Amino acid sequence: MTPTVASFPAARLRRTRATPAIRDLVRENTLSVGDLIWPxxxxxxxxxxxPIASMPGVMRRSVDKIAAAAIEAQALGIPSICIFPYTDASLKTEDCAEAWSPDNLTNQAVRAIKSAAPNIAVMTDVALDPYNINGHDGFVVDGEIVNDATVEALVKMTLAQAEAGADIIGPSDMMDGRIGAMRQALEKAGxxxxxxxxxxxxxxxxxxxxxxxxVGASGALSGDKKTYQMDPANGDEAMRLVQRDLIEGADMVMVKPGIAYLDICHRVKTNFGVPTFAYQVSGEYAMIQAAALNGWIDGEKVMLENLMAFKRAGCDGILTYFAPEVARILNT
Structure with missing residues (x-):
């Protein structure tokens, strides 16, 4: 689009910014409670x-308290909750078998939420790191994070979560071919x-x-995740990954982290036109909270400004730890 603007004074662009009513009329993007997923x-x-010390205001909750939080989220109009487990160290193993146990913390929480707040869409995380003694998203063999054996494990994890009642599966592992394998397995299992x-x-x-x-993975992690997570310098590669996942059967796609990757969000939405999400990750949340708690910024204003940036970039929704706070503000 090439803007057409008359010369001054025929065009006074401040006219459309003059009052709250006029600003509402010409606002290009809106943020709603329906845009939020609460991790x-x-x-x-x-x-x-x-309480989690590095994430002020965020807590680890037992399953009964997760169910209570889901009831609160449903009342606020938040459409989805995403579950991440804090797994006891005694359950972290080389074979990661707890990941697909029907009674692991994630699957218990799925069932509890579906019972307590049936209108909430429950999203789960699929990756081995919460269950892996090595802290990695995949199996580690001779120092290498192996792909195909990991995908087989992720499929078992996916099916266990679907059996528990999950509505949305969120593969965060970044292994090759996992979307196609998951989709095929889900179809076969009904x-x-x-x-x-x-x-x-x-x-x-x-x-x-x-x-x-x-999630208790900091101490367990050996090395880094650069052989499977993306290089922050790359953008074209992200387009190839999104295209591949859509071809393999993904319904929606995500960019993670968020605010430093708004260009990627915009390119994904523009190029593919599919439901596009961003994750306002823990570090983004923590920086806003820390600055706000120190009185350096207006926390509420910056929080909402960040979330609006995702919408402006083309995102259909945002995973954010601020979800309940934002919902209360938007509902007033």
């Missing part, structure tokens, strides 16, 4: 809400309506530190 952390126990929101463009980012604290 939550589940841990073992009962009646537990445990879960044809289970959606896949693929972490198609997940970067090897420095923004993930607080999340790894939250």
């Amino acid at each position: 939550v952390f589940v841990r073992d126990g009962t009646g537990i809400e445990e 879960h044809s309506n289970v959606m896949i929101l693929s972490y198609s463009a997940k970067y090897a980012s420095g923004y993930y530190g607080p999340f790894r604290d939250a």
Whole structure:
């Protein structure tokens, strides 16, 4: 589009910014509660809400408290919750078998949420890192994160989550070929309506530190994840990954992290026109919260400004730890 603008004073562009009413009329993008997915952390126990030091305001919750949080989210109009487990160290193994146990924390939480708040769409995470003694998203063999054996494990994990009642599967592992394998397995098992929101463009980012604290993966991780997560310097590669995942059967795609990758969000939406999501990750959340708590920024204003940036870039929705706070603001 080439803007056509008369010369001054016929054109006074400030006219459309003059009052709140006029600004509302010409606003190009809107943020709604329906745009939000709330990531939550589940841990073992009962009646537990445990603060996460590196993510002020975020907690690990026991399954019963996750169910209570889902009831709150449903009342606020938040359409989806995404579950991440904080797995006890004793359950982390080389073979990651806890990942597809029908009674692991994720699957318990799925069932509890579906019972307590049936209108919430439950999203799950598919990757081995919460269950892996090595802290990696895939199996480690002789120092290499192996692809095909990992995909077989991820398929078992996917089917266990679908059986528990998950509505949306979120593969965050970045292995090759996993979307096609998951889609085929879901169809064969009769879960044809289970959606896949693929972490198609997940970067090897420095923004993930607080999340790894939250799921207890920081101490376990050996080495880095650069052989499977994306190089932050690359954009064209992200387009190839998104295209591949869509061809293999992804219903929706995600860019992660968010605010530093708005160009990727925009390119994905422009090139493919599919439901596009961004994850406002733990480091982004923590930076806003830390600055706000120190009085350096207006936390609410910056929070909303960041989320609007995702919408302006073309995102259909955002995974954000701010979801309940944003929902309360938007509902007033």
